[in-house]
Amino acid sequence: MDRRIAVGILVALFVGALALVGIEFANGAADAGALAVRDPCEPRSAFPGQGLDATLQRLVLDGLDGAACELGATREELVLSLSPRSKPDIGWDDEAIERALRAGLLGAIDDAEQRGSLNAIVAALLRQFAERAPVQWLIDGGQGIAGLFD
Amino acid sequence: MSVRSLIVAAIAVAVAVAFADSSIVVLALPELYGTFDTSIEGVAWVITSYNLMLAVAALLLVFVVHRVRANVLLAGGALVFLGGSIACAFANSIGFLIGARSVQGLGGALLLAGSLPVLAALVGSSARGVAIWTAAGTFGAGMGPALGGILTQAFDWRAIFVAQAPVAGLALLGATGAHVHATLEEGWTSGLRRTTPANAALALVSGALVGALFLGVVLVIDVFGLPPIAGAAVVSAIPVATLLARPVATALPVPLAVGAGTLLLSAGLIGLAFLPSSQLAYTVGSFALCGFGLGLSVPGLSHAVLGGDGIGRKATFTVGVRHLGLVLALAVVAPVLTGDLFEAAEVAELNATAVIVDGEIPATTKVPLALDIRDTIDRVPEGEIPDFTAVFDEHGSTTDATVRAVHDELVAAIEEAVTRGFRSSFLFCAVLAALALIPVAAFRRRLE
Numbered sequence: 001m002d003r004r005i006a007v008g009i010l011v012a013l014f015v016g017a018l019a020l021v022g023i024e025f026a027n028g029a030a031d032a033g034a035l036a037v038r039d040p041c042e043p044r045s046a047f048p049g050q051g052l053d054a055t056l057q058r059l060v061l062d063g064l065d066g067a068a069c070e071l072g073a074t075r076e077e078l079v080l081s082l083s084p085r086s087k088p089d090i091g092w093d094d095e096a097i098e099r100a101l102r103a104g105l106l107g108a109i110d111d112a113e114q115r116g117s118l119n120a121i122v123a124a125l126l127r128q129f130a131e132r133a134p135v136q137w138l139i140d141g142g143q144g145i146a147g148l149f150d
Numbered sequence: 151m152s153v154r155s156l157i158v159a160a161i162a163v164a165v166a167v168a169f170a171d172s173s174i175v176v177l178a179l180p181e182l183y184g185t186f187d188t189s190i191e192g193v194a195w196v197i198t199s200y201n202l203m204l205a206v207a208a209l210l211l212v213f214v215v216h217r218v219r220a221n222v223l224l225a226g227g228a229l230v231f232l233g234g235s236i237a238c239a240f241a242n243s244i245g246f247l248i249g250a251r252s253v254q255g256l257g258g259a260l261l262l263a264g265s266l267p268v269l270a271a272l273v274g275s276s277a278r279g280v281a282i283w284t285a286a287g288t289f290g291a292g293m294g295p296a297l298g299g300i301l302t303q304a305f306d307w308r309a310i311f312v313a314q315a316p317v318a319g320l321a322l323l324g325a326t327g328a329h330v331h332a333t334l335e336e337g338w339t340s341g342l343r344r345t346t347p348a349n350a351a352l353a354l355v356s357g358a359l360v361g362a363l364f365l366g367v368v369l370v371i372d373v374f375g376l377p378p379i380a381g382a383a384v385v386s387a388i389p390v391a392t393l394l395a396r397p398v399a400t401a402l403p404v405p406l407a408v409g410a411g412t413l414l415l416s417a418g419l420i421g422l423a424f425l426p427s428s429q430l431a432y433t434v435g436s437f438a439l440c441g442f443g444l445g446l447s448v449p450g451l452s453h454a455v456l457g458g459d460g461i462g463r464k465a466t467f468t469v470g471v472r473h474l475g476l477v478l479a480l481a482v483v484a485p486v487l488t489g490d491l492f493e494a495a496e497v498a499e500l501n502a503t504a505v506i507v508d509g510e511i512p513a514t515t516k517v518p519l520a521l522d523i524r525d526t527i528d529r530v531p532e533g534e535i536p537d538f539t540a541v542f543d544e545h546g547s548t549t550d551a552t553v554r555a556v557h558d559e560l561v562a563a564i565e566e567a568v569t570r571g572f573r574s575s576f577l578f579c580a581v582l583a584a585l586a587l588i589p590v591a592a593f594r595r596r597l598e
Binding site for chain 1: 401402414426494501504507567568
């Protein structure tokens with residue numbers, strides 16, 4: 001092989017290497033796989049959709065955000081801590097988590113009522129539910145709650 | 151083809167296999183893990199034991215090889231390698247397999263120590279012998295994982311070792327049939343000391359190759375979930391590029407080829423460190439750069455090491471140094487990777503939870519799906535990435551595009567987090583490749 005051709009191939013390989021790494025960064029390599037959970041104390045876009053299912057999910061997600069914010073954890077850490085089998089150490093006991101969860105849900109119901117997403121009767125029923133239902137029932141029974149309103 | 155040419159070919163193939171054996175079982179690690187009730191560390195020793203024994207044995211042989219005829223060394227090495235390969239194929243416990251791999255490593259050291267003088271004597275020229283030995287070794291080092299993956303997928307992990315037995319047997323026949331006078335004559339000479347810069351660069355390049363030949367392969371198989379034969383196809387970009395680099399390397403001045411090779415190897419490893427997703431184009435491109443780097447740098451460095459008199463002892467020394475570089479890099483990378491993957495698993499769990507919680511699917515699907523995912527994760531052995539396909543299928547991913555989208559997003563979140571866990575280790579290997587430039591630049595006149 002002629003030396004000039006070899007040098008040309010070498011230059012092409014280096015250009016290709018730069019292009020590869022450049023394309024990788026352009027496609028999000030810097031942040032790929034990084035922790036992608038958001039600060040629960042900061043407002044975030046509401047869960048999309050209409051109807052009761054979406055409304056209830058918005059309530060629960062806002063409630064989880066409120067509870068996580070109060071506990072100084074992320075929403076995801078809080079959700080994982082609710083599972084008896086996978087408990088990340090978020091520095092709070094079960095009682096504190098339950099208290100924060102109920103407070104978060106009540107705050108979310110208040111907000112939804114003020115926005116006009118819930119009427120007063122449904123909001124009152126949900127408040128009773130949030131204040132009295134066992135926490136594990138709140139989690140495992142999500143399916144049933146949504147089913148009640150289908 | 152003459153008998154002599156056949157003997158040369160048999161010995162060259164044995165040299166390639168002895169180098170390939172450093173990484174040949176990497177694609178079979180999941181199968182080994184499943185066959186033997188063992189730990190990740192136990193499986194890792196199947197790789198380390200071969201390389202460690204080969205490095206130690208080769209470095210010790212440097213002091214005694216001149217007392218033994220090269221033909222005897224080659225025949226003895228082929229015989230021990232043959233025995234080790236058969237023992238590996240019939241291993242019934244991880245301890246036995248590690249022991250048999252150590253025997254293979256000892257055989258590999260003897261075989262590689264004796265092979266170069268015999269090849270040189272057979273082809274009638276040290277330069278041609280070095281060219282054949284270097285080409286076989288470079289290609290063998292690159293093809294290890296792909297060869298192992300093909301054999302594992304087509305047959306079984308044991309096939310890797312069954313296939314090596316006839317190769318060693320033919321080398322044994324070649325060594326006994328080659329009626330040539332080949333010796334490893336000289337002692338520790340100034341000529342050997344002059345090879346130190348090139349050997350240092352080879353050790354660093356070998357350490358860097360841990361990134362491509364070990365970490366890259368583990369990433370493709372264990373994280374991207376490719377079956378061994380598909381993984382072998384992806385990894386084959388390395389030996390293919392190594393072959394393509396050969397004419398380029400011979401047309402360039404050695405210092406330029408070696409310097410460019412180390413930089414391309416480093417660039418390929420940086421490419422692997424910053425994979426934005428599991429799309430194989432990025433991985434194949436990065437592997438190809440590593441292969442070009444290997445093909446450009448190793449032959450030039452090997453020629454610099456093996457030039458002049460006393461090729462037998464120099465070959466033995468460089469084999470030891472190369473494998474020592476590999477073992478030391480493995481020793482650094484293994485704990486770094488373990489720690490990083492532990493953190494990556496926590497990130498993956500949180501990111502996956504965010505995907506499920508935010509998933510735009512009805513609560514009537516979301517809650518039972520989340521509970522089933524939790525059960526799936528609980529059932530998967532520690533260190534393995536769960537397969538959620540069946541769970542999502544049960545909840546309608548085959549018919550509901552929104553559920554399928556959540557599945558895809560969940561898998562991507564986990565794969566990306568775990569892939570990021572490899573980043574520091576790949577970058578460490580990239581630094582090793584870049585560091586090889588220092589002895590290359592400082593002693594470039596010795597490479598010419």
